[in-house]
Amino acid sequence: MTVAYLQFYLPSKEAIEATKTAEPIGATKTAEAIRATQIAEAIRATQTAEAELTPPTQPIVATATPTTPAPPPTPVIIVVTATSSPTPTGTPTPIEPTSTPASTPRPELMIEDFESYISDALLAESFEINRNAGNEGWVRRVGVPHVNEGRQAMAFEFDIRHRSPNDYIGFNTALPIQDWSDCSALCVWIESDGSNRGLVIQFGESENSFSKTHRSLSEGTGDYCVSLQDQQGVDLRAIGYYGIYVEGPPQGQSIIYIDNIRLRYTE
Numbered sequence: 366m367t368v369a370y371l372q373f374y375l376p377s378k379e380a381i382e383a384t385k386t387a388e389p390i391g392a393t394k395t396a397e398a399i400r401a402t403q404i405a406e407a408i409r410a411t412q413t414a415e416a417e418l419t420p421p422t423q424p425i426v427a428t429a430t431p432t433t434p435a436p437p438p439t440p441v442i443i444v445v446t447a448t449s450s451p452t453p454t455g456t457p458t459p460i461e462p463t464s465t466p467a468s469t470p471r472p473e474l475m476i477e478d479f480e481s482y483i484s485d486a487l488l489a490e491s492f493e494i495n496r497n498a499g500n501e502g503w504v505r506r507v508g509v510p511h512v513n514e515g516r517q518a519m520a521f522e523f524d525i526r527h528r529s530p531n532d533y534i535g536f537n538t539a540l541p542i543q544d545w546s547d548c549s550a551l552c553v554w555i556e557s558d559g560s561n562r563g564l565v566i567q568f569g570e571s572e573n574s575f576s577k578t579h580r581s582l583s584e585g586t587g588d589y590c591v592s593l594q595d596q597q598g599v600d601l602r603a604i605g606y607y608g609i610y611v612e613g614p615p616q617g618q619s620i621i622y623i624d625n626i627r628l629r630y631t632e
């Protein structure tokens with residue numbers, strides 16, 4: 366911008382005031398009034414120019430914000446404080462098990478597993494063969510594969526030579542008096558000879574007071590169980606005897622294997 370410097374003479378105060386007074390149309394100005402008017406116009410022009418030339422009293426501040434890296438956003442942590450304890454909307458329903466857990470069965474009570482006999486003679490002392498009917502029988506130790514469990518079982522060999530009613534042979538075993546009243550069954554593992562001979566399991570207070578149950582060896586190899594609760598005339602609280610017999614027909618020689626004679630508890 367061009368800077369202009371003007372030089373003038375200041376008129377008298379009266380002349381300047383005279384220029385501010387409205388002049389009637391057609392009025393004749395005096396030379397001094399004309400001069401004063403010109404000076405007043407020059408003053409206004411000068412003031413206008415100075416106004417344009419006057420530097421701003423305040424420094425010009427750039428309105429644009431300097432570009433600076435934006436600070437990383439401050440994570441906002443919202444802390445929620447419960448003002449009151451939650452109120453349950455209803456009584457919680459307990460989760461019912463979908464099925465009744467299986468009860469742990471009581472272990473069986475082993476009466477005889479044939480593992481403790483170190484000779485056939487000792488085995489024969491514990492299992493007395495009943496030869497009253499004139500037939501023959503023998504017991505001896507036996508191992509795998511004729512074993513239900515462990516390393517030993519008992520082989521019972523027999524020869525049924527007579528016909529009915531004397532076509533049977535078996536062994537008797539005495540026990541210390543035992544209470545079987547809370548047991549449900551007496552079970553005997555037997556490897557059958559595959560015949561249809563009868564199998565008799567008997568037990569009671571003694572050899573002279575017992576109950577017997579008839580089964581058939583045709584049932585095959587496995588557990589032969591006799592219900593104790595169904596027995597009549599036997600005091601289950603004072604059991605002192607059990608015996609196992611084989612009866613014909615047919616007559617002849619054969620062998621069965623016996624292991625794990627045990628009691629099952631009532632469930």
Ligand SMILES: [Ca+2]
Nearest residue numbers: 478514515517
């Ligand atoms: Ca055994």
